[in-house]
Amino acid sequence: MKALVLNCTLKPSPNESNTEALARVVMTALESHGVETELLRVVDYNVKPGVSSDEGDNDEWPMIRSKLLASDILLMASPTWLGQMSSVAKRVLERMDALLSETDDQNRPIAYNRVAGFVVTGNEDGAHHVINEMAGALIDIGFTVPGQAWTYWNKGPGPGESYLQTDYKHDWSKKTGEAAAANLVAVATALRDRPIPAPK
Amino acid sequence: MKALVLNCTLKPSPNESNTEALARVVMTALESHGVETELLRVVDYNVKPGVSSDEGDNDEWPMIRSKLLASDILLMASPTWLGQMSSVAKRVLERMDALLSETDDQNRPIAYNRVAGFVVTGNEDGAHHVINEMAGALIDIGFTVPGQAWTYWNKGPGPGESYLQTDYKHDWSKKTGEAAAANLVAVATALRDRPIPAPK
Amino acid sequence: MKALVLNCTLKPSPNESNTEALARVVMTALESHGVETELLRVVDYNVKPGVSSDEGDNDEWPMIRSKLLASDILLMASPTWLGQMSSVAKRVLERMDALLSETDDQNRPIAYNRVAGFVVTGNEDGAHHVINEMAGALIDIGFTVPGQAWTYWNKGPGPGESYLQTDYKHDWSKKTGEAAAANLVAVATALRDRPIPAPK
Amino acid sequence: MKALVLNCTLKPSPNESNTEALARVVMTALESHGVETELLRVVDYNVKPGVSSDEGDNDEWPMIRSKLLASDILLMASPTWLGQMSSVAKRVLERMDALLSETDDQNRPIAYNRVAGFVVTGNEDGAHHVINEMAGALIDIGFTVPGQAWTYWNKGPGPGESYLQTDYKHDWSKKTGEAAAANLVAVATALRDRPIPAPK
Numbered sequence: 001m002k003a004l005v006l007n008c009t010l011k012p013s014p015n016e017s018n019t020e021a022l023a024r025v026v027m028t029a030l031e032s033h034g035v036e037t038e039l040l041r042v043v044d045y046n047v048k049p050g051v052s053s054d055e056g057d058n059d060e061w062p063m064i065r066s067k068l069l070a071s072d073i074l075l076m077a078s079p080t081w082l083g084q085m086s087s088v089a090k091r092v093l094e095r096m097d098a099l100l101s102e103t104d105d106q107n108r109p110i111a112y113n114r115v116a117g118f119v120v121t122g123n124e125d126g127a128h129h130v131i132n133e134m135a136g137a138l139i140d141i142g143f144t145v146p147g148q149a150w151t152y153w154n155k156g157p158g159p160g161e162s163y164l165q166t167d168y169k170h171d172w173s174k175k176t177g178e179a180a181a182a183n184l185v186a187v188a189t190a191l192r193d194r195p196i197p198a199p200k
Numbered sequence: 201m202k203a204l205v206l207n208c209t210l211k212p213s214p215n216e217s218n219t220e221a222l223a224r225v226v227m228t229a230l231e232s233h234g235v236e237t238e239l240l241r242v243v244d245y246n247v248k249p250g251v252s253s254d255e256g257d258n259d260e261w262p263m264i265r266s267k268l269l270a271s272d273i274l275l276m277a278s279p280t281w282l283g284q285m286s287s288v289a290k291r292v293l294e295r296m297d298a299l300l301s302e303t304d305d306q307n308r309p310i311a312y313n314r315v316a317g318f319v320v321t322g323n324e325d326g327a328h329h330v331i332n333e334m335a336g337a338l339i340d341i342g343f344t345v346p347g348q349a350w351t352y353w354n355k356g357p358g359p360g361e362s363y364l365q366t367d368y369k370h371d372w373s374k375k376t377g378e379a380a381a382a383n384l385v386a387v388a389t390a391l392r393d394r395p396i397p398a399p400k
Numbered sequence: 401m402k403a404l405v406l407n408c409t410l411k412p413s414p415n416e417s418n419t420e421a422l423a424r425v426v427m428t429a430l431e432s433h434g435v436e437t438e439l440l441r442v443v444d445y446n447v448k449p450g451v452s453s454d455e456g457d458n459d460e461w462p463m464i465r466s467k468l469l470a471s472d473i474l475l476m477a478s479p480t481w482l483g484q485m486s487s488v489a490k491r492v493l494e495r496m497d498a499l500l501s502e503t504d505d506q507n508r509p510i511a512y513n514r515v516a517g518f519v520v521t522g523n524e525d526g527a528h529h530v531i532n533e534m535a536g537a538l539i540d541i542g543f544t545v546p547g548q549a550w551t552y553w554n555k556g557p558g559p560g561e562s563y564l565q566t567d568y569k570h571d572w573s574k575k576t577g578e579a580a581a582a583n584l585v586a587v588a589t590a591l592r593d594r595p596i597p598a599p600k
Numbered sequence: 601m602k603a604l605v606l607n608c609t610l611k612p613s614p615n616e617s618n619t620e621a622l623a624r625v626v627m628t629a630l631e632s633h634g635v636e637t638e639l640l641r642v643v644d645y646n647v648k649p650g651v652s653s654d655e656g657d658n659d660e661w662p663m664i665r666s667k668l669l670a671s672d673i674l675l676m677a678s679p680t681w682l683g684q685m686s687s688v689a690k691r692v693l694e695r696m697d698a699l700l701s702e703t704d705d706q707n708r709p710i711a712y713n714r715v716a717g718f719v720v721t722g723n724e725d726g727a728h729h730v731i732n733e734m735a736g737a738l739i740d741i742g743f744t745v746p747g748q749a750w751t752y753w754n755k756g757p758g759p760g761e762s763y764l765q766t767d768y769k770h771d772w773s774k775k776t777g778e779a780a781a782a783n784l785v786a787v788a789t790a791l792r793d794r795p796i797p798a799p800k
Contacts, residue, residue, distance in 0.1 A: 086690070093687075125552070129336075137682040157554055158569065329728065353756070357752055536731065539735060548740070578799075596747070
């Protein structure tokens with residue numbers, strides 16, 4: 001079983017990413033279940049605006065898309081800005097819009113029988129909403145979202161420390177992320193064994 | 201397999217409910233898969249404000265809650281007001297907050313291995329957002345949301361006709377609702393056969 | 401100048417309300433600007449479901465509505481449940497839907513030249529989203545929302561203490577609430593002196 | 601009085617933009633009130649990811665930012681993808697995050713006394729939510745959002761025609777956009793004459 005982790009931080013490598021730090025906690029948990037994981041920092045790639053699978057002109061979305069389609073689990077990881085997901089996360093969702101009209105060899109929408117989970121960090125309030133926006137878009141595309149398939153970290157009220165600047169309640173985010181990993185693996189396994197069939 | 205449909209219209213029976221009319225399209229599809237369905241119009245019951253499982257004083261949530269826990273599939277159906285879900289739908293979500301701290305006989309959060317789908321109608325824009333808000337809350341509680349497990353009907357821009365006042369694009373809402381029903385049954389079946397285990 | 405504060409807690413009086421405690425901080429700030437304030441705990445009243453100005457059958461919304469229309473400033477105060485506003489806040493917005501079709505003696509939508517601000521508390525993440533949902537609905541109805549016309553308190557990640565259980569960062573919520581009060585008064589004053597005219 | 605219109609379509613010039621077509625309806629209305637307008641298609645510029653005012657390396661946000669600060673009115677125009685705003689609109693909001701820590705010569709947050717309005721188009725449902733997300737972020741930054749300061753166009757249910765492919769209900773979107781323009785001008789004028797003072 002494979003998981004692709006898309007870190008949607010605004011900071012290009014090699015800058016430190018709080019979102020990546022928490023995503024790696026969930027990746028470790030996924031690996032403990034035997035899942036092969038790979039993390040891409042999306043902002044390092046030239047993902048062009050648009051809603052087709054290849055926008056041409058050195059668009060690097062096709063590379064990310066192929067890794068996505070080779071995975072059973074998608075983990076979207078986003079920072080929080082103004083209480084909302086990053087523009088990089090939004091770009092990723094937009095590019096996945098094209099999946100809506102693609103089907104697999106059994107005529108199933110191509111996102112069917114894949115599961116999605118979420119990691120959100122912030123120096124302020126907003127995580128639930130960021131999760132809901134990402135989940136809603138992916139469900140629309142055809143991903144299944146298992147119960148409690150997410151974790152987050154922030155600390156309110158008002159702007160404050162980032163995840164890597166403190167140890168405050170990392171334990172909660174870790175425990176919640178481990179449950180998320182277990183649920184993602186369980187539902188991905190269930191759908192591998194008992195897949196959603198093609199629509200009639 | 202059982203499905204409980206919660207119609208969260210603001211209109212008490214026997215008033216005509218657009219939301220119920222579209223919900224019944226999905227119910228018929230669920231029944232064609234052998235699912236036993238029951239619809240409750242929540243506003244007909246005394247569902248008290250609060251976040252416990254029984255707020256006392258003739259609270260009728262416990263009755264709804266017991267039907268919910270006897271079901272494999274929850275179908276939330278809401279009208280759209282000001283682009284948002286109804287207060288009745290919000291009340292239902294609030295009352296389900298208590299499920300967060302309940303576990304089954306295998307120590308699993310009680311909403312695990314249940315699936316949720318959505319029906320939204322409106323005389324104006326807002327359905328995607330209403331779906332995402334309901335889905336986000338139920339995922340938080342532990343429900344799994346299958347890909348494309350919803351349908352909706354509205355017709356923009358600006359306020360206009362309601363679902364039952366026209367035949368416009370009922371076919372799209374029906375076809376989408378039938379796919380939702382199939383996906384709900386498929387994922388509920390997968391989770392019955394390969395359930396999410398208790399968190400460690 | 402008058403301000404009506406609608407406390408949308410789920411807890412009837414005389415239960416302690418965290419939301420009311422923070423709302424009173426903003427009320428004190430409003431009073432320091434010479435504004436007359438009144439707080440209603442909406443759950444204490446029989447506010448019936450519906451989208452008309454009077455749903456009959458002992459509906460107490462008409463009383464709240466008349467106080468609302470006698471005020472220049474509306475302060476909506478809501479707790480956070482599952483990252484979303486309370487069902488009581490949603491009910492209030494729904495009942496205000498009827499204002500969309502009412503005009504004043506100069507043929508202006510009746511909510512024009514009124515301003516709205518927000519107070520949100522929670523034992524977990526969600527405040528920005530609750531504010532945005534309330535603001536969006538009120539802007540739709542015709543209220544003007546001044547910049548930075550809100551304050552909130554919560555403390556993540558995960559569920560934890562409520563506002564009244566700790567002094568943690570009350571200072572931030574107070575300072576932010578005082579700025580909100582000043583901005584509400586400033587924009588209400590500007591609109592009293594230079595009102596938005598009736599649409600052509 | 602000046603208005604800057606940021607068209608957040610995903611399509612670079614000279615591609616036809618539905619969002620621009622509706623934005624120009626509102627621009628014409630603004631001009632009828634004597635407002636000088638300028639439209640930028642943001643995707644034509646190199647707006648780098650980040651949350652500072654200048655991310656260097658040929659970042660073109662500083663040019664947009666200077667036009668923004670020279671304007672009294674900001675009109676954000678976004679298409680709808682998966683029920684949400686475009687990644688370009690999200691990028692613009694992120695870059696405005698830096699305004700939170702900037703003040704003018706009277707020590708006022710730099711966005712104070714500016715007003716914001718919204719134009720949304722889509723080939724499917726989602727406009728109210730896109731408006732609320734943009735409005736919420738701009739209110740956080742300090743912009744004032746007048747009542748009914750937006751218009752939109754879409755036509756549900758399900759995906760369908762785009763704005764320029766039909767004349768269906770263009771009249772509603774135009775009338776609503778003209779009211780939005782009038783309200784933006786009225787509140788911008790009120791705040792020019794009776795500005796929000798610096799926080800104490």
